[in-house]
Amino acid sequence: MSEKIFIAQGELTAMLERLSKEMDVWVPVEMGDEKWGIRFLPYHEDTIVVLDRQSTISPKNVVFPQVETLLRFRYQKDDNDPSKQRIDLKDRQDVSSALVFGARPCDVRGFHTFDQVFLNGRYKDPYYEQRREKTLFATLLCDTKDSACFCSSVGSGPGDREGSDLWIVPVDDGYVIQALNDKGRKLIPIMGKQATTEQIEKAQRIQEQVTAKRIGEYDLTRSARDFTDRFEDMDYWRDMVSKCISCGICTFVCPTCYCFNITDESRDLEGERIRSWDSCMFYHYTLEASGHNPRPEKFERYRNRVGHKFSYFPDTYSGMISCCGCGRCIRSCPVSIDIRRVVHHLKEAVDAEV
Amino acid sequence: MEDKTKTLQREFLKVFEKLEVVLGWEPGYDSLHATPSFIRQAKDLNKLVWNPLCSQNLCTYLVKTLNASVRKDDKKIGICVKGCDSRSLVALIQEKFITRETFYIVGIPCEGTVDWRRLMRIEPSLKDVQKVDIQGNELEVETAQKTYRFPLQQVLEQRCLHCRYPNPIIYDCLIGEPITPHIGDDQAYGDIEKIEQYSLPDRLKFWEKELDRCIRCYACRNACPLCVCRDSCIAETRTPKWLSQRCDLKEKFFYHMIHAIHLAGRCTECGECERVCPMEIPVTLIKKKLNQIVKDLLDYEAGIDPQKQPPLLTFDPGEKGI
Amino acid sequence: MPKFESNPFRPELATIQDIIQETSNILTFRVVLNDEEKMREFSFQPGQVAQLSVFGVGESTFVINSPPTRKEYLQFSVMRTGEVTQRLHQLNIGDQIGVRAPLGNGFPVDQLKAHDILFIAGGIGMAPLRTLLLYMLDNRQDYGDILVIYGARSPEDLCYTYEFDEWRSGGVRLVLTVDREFPGWKKRVGFVPTVLTEEAPSSYNCIAVTCGPPIMIKFVLIGLKRLDFEDHQIITTLEKRMKCGIGICGRCNIGTKYVCVDGPVFSYEELRQMVPEI
DSSP: OOSEEEEEGGGHHHHHHHHHTTSEEEEEEESSTTOOOEEEEEOOTTOOOOOSSOOSSOGGGGTSOSEEEEEEEEEEEOSSOTTSEEEEEEOOOOOOOEEEEEEOHHHHHHHHHHHHHHTSSSSOOHHHHHHHHTEEEEEEOOOOOOTTOOGGGGTOOTTOOTTOSEEEEEETTEEEEEEOSHHHHTTHHHHOEEOOHHHHHHHHHHHHHHHTOOOOSSOOTTOHHHHHHHTTOHHHHHHHHTTOOOOSHHHHHOSSOOOEEEEEEEETTEEEEEEEEOOTTSGGGSOOTTSOOSSOSHHHHHHHHHHIIIIIHHHHTTTOOSOOOOOHHHHSOTTOOOHHHHHHTTTSOHHHHO | OOOHHHHHHHHHHHHGGGEEEEEEEEEOSSTTOEEEEEEOSGGGGGGOOOSTTOOOOTTHHHHHTSOTTOOSSSOEEEEEEOHHHHHHHHHHHHTTSSOGGGEEEEEOOOOOOBOHHHHHHHOTTOOSEEEEEEETTEEEEEESSOEEEEEHHHHBOHHHHTOSOOSOSSOSEEOSOOOOOSSOGGGTTHHHHHHHTSOHHHHHHHHHHHHTTOOOOOHHHHTOTTOOOGGGOTTTOBTTBOSOSOOSHHHHHHHHHHHHHHTTTTOOOOOHHHHHOTTOOOTHHHHHHHHHHHHHHHOOOTTSOTTSOOGGGSOOTTOSOO | OOOOSSOTTOOEEEEEEEEEEOSSSEEEEEEEESSHHHHHHOOOOTTOEEEEEETTTEEEEEEOOSOTTOOSOEEEEEEOOSHHHHHHTTOOTTOEEEEEEEESOOOOHHHHTTSEEEEEEEGGGHHHHHHHHHHHHHTGGGOOOEEEEEEESSGGGOOOGGGHHHHHHTTEEEEEEESSOOTTOOSEESOHHHHHHHHOOOOTTEEEEEESOHHHHHHHHHHHHHTTOOGGGEEEEOOOOOSSSSSOSOTTEETTEEHHHHOSEEEHHHHHHSOSOO
């Protein structure tokens, strides 16, 4: 059997239906009636899949849920000494296999960042590892860039297949889908019929055309040193981010932001230790019990976000930028802060440009 | 007639030496977005623009960013306000966070600002926009290829569709002529009346569906000019701990109710909470409902009269409304 | 369900064996792991930290302030400041807590060998230094002269007073100071940096190890520079808000360094290469 199949637009739903019997299938759907935004939800029979635009919020929650239980605990009376309590701890939960269908190359690239931190660091995160292994990505070649996109500025591109298990190329009134590895290959028989030579050739041409496109005008991959040089230039940061309102949108919609909080949430004698998405934009993120806060001002917090993605991360992980250029932080920012501009001007401040 | 952008720049230039900073808008990352601008040098005044993309309510910076109550010298803060924004300014004066004298206010009568998401829904391929303007009941969008016209009802922000205060309440200088509101006082709460026609179970279902999308990014709170607790919001404090960090419907519901209750009789209906929501939740409706109740009980609207004492910030033993 | 084979987020259960009231707001807890084998095999470096759990309240970071040379229990001194420490202070002997340890890097005990050691501590900042001090007393022949300058707001705010005699008999010169005059106090009066300047220890072959409130550290650094201490001769241990403790959750970074895994112990030389955001 060929590794390339063709699915007509009209057969897409039936295919997702078949797949959803095997695993949780996450697909992009609209936020609601008459809304523009898209988010990923598990497929069910009434789902209308929307593939014509990028999702507002990345599908990172499939592998890194906004809230995840780390431990369950329960206080119990000690059988041998009723005046004492003992604690039962459970740390494991089963997770089901998942397929993310219709994500973009930038969404998948976000997990490169996650993998470095959660799997390749000094400690391995077993919760992340478990979900990561059980999640597949059927990624859509991206030919719908808008004015906020800049994937080529950070070393990726609209035809970047790295990290995906299956690759979807829109062709005429359907999609040519190709397995990129063994994990993906297993799903091919469930997905559909073999594509014709003509369809395959057409998909190939589209792939080449799109891959040749450069999305984003700047090269932002060599900013690490410029960032540290600019670190103490308060005027620069004030000019760039006075307008920041310190909300968490940029970090929550971001495919590469992974910072989390850990809290105990309990009732009576039992409860859970959970981790939940946190944001370096929040004042409380670094607030210490003593009242000291190493990043009390919002410009310091924004600076840390820029530094993390374009300087600290590449310095730590052999040059890798922890930004995938999806543009979500620009598009969803209430005050339209443009991170491309902030990073680009690290080298030469704005006045020098004019 | 002079372009309003030019007038705006010129008016600030006249008084610039008396100003520490000017808060206005400048072109954003693309031709369908404007972005707040903090102008600290006269030479930068030419960055300022006024057009229907100037959505942000700049009053949100007054307490949280500029700490406008503390002034080092006699210099004032220059600020651009639309009608709705000016109500926030007045409310902050009423609540004594700021004083009128601290500001040089340039008021701009506003026919509405554009909701780019609604625009994209109608015309997803819109790009290379060169000019956006309101002409009569239409939004004119000029691109290199053609000029598009959209009925205002289809492309304005939700807040603008029910706006009764298009003209600034207070100002030192007004750009352009006052305009007549699109709707009368009797239609002020038309948007919530639609929801109220639902049966109670349906209304609950509506809110559960909407609020379930919340991701607790707190943009609605941080964009709010009247959310003045700064970094001590009870949504995040652990001592006392009112809300868990879970992201269940219960938590989200609770958070939004707390936010709304804290704005009862204080919200100036600028709609920023809804505009900034990345998940497109119509959170302004909750605040408007509370405002309607306050209006019915106490005949009061926030941000209309700088001299008036907000009824929920005082105590009157002879209270008639309740 | 089975446990993860290895889960750095899962604490070991432990029992509070003893509680010592150090000051009005500092308690010292002596803790043993419930799993006897793990307790026996538990090994760590002086300066490494632990995340202590009160299940239902949360975790907080504390230095293990008993040295690895004394393994009957693990000791933690806890100042009542936040949510977790409030609750820890309400616990009794026999109560159960969770321990994730050891975390972080610890003091470079081998590099310190054959040097004179100058400890400079303020308040609860004595806790991490106590670990190193006791470790050195237990390996006395490896280290040179030891001078401890230890200050607190008042005589009642000094910790570990009950073992000062043990320190002294191990050849430690102990200089105690409090912020102002108190009835009956016959030792030094004045802030720690001032006392450092008065004592003026020689920087020759000496390593200074300091911990205390940020403002104290700032002036101690100035004092040490005046005494010709080089950047690499100054070691400190930092406190940051930590959650995961394993270099993942993001909040304790100073530039590229994560205090929870790259620290908490840093030389002043290392600190100066980091972004100024402590």
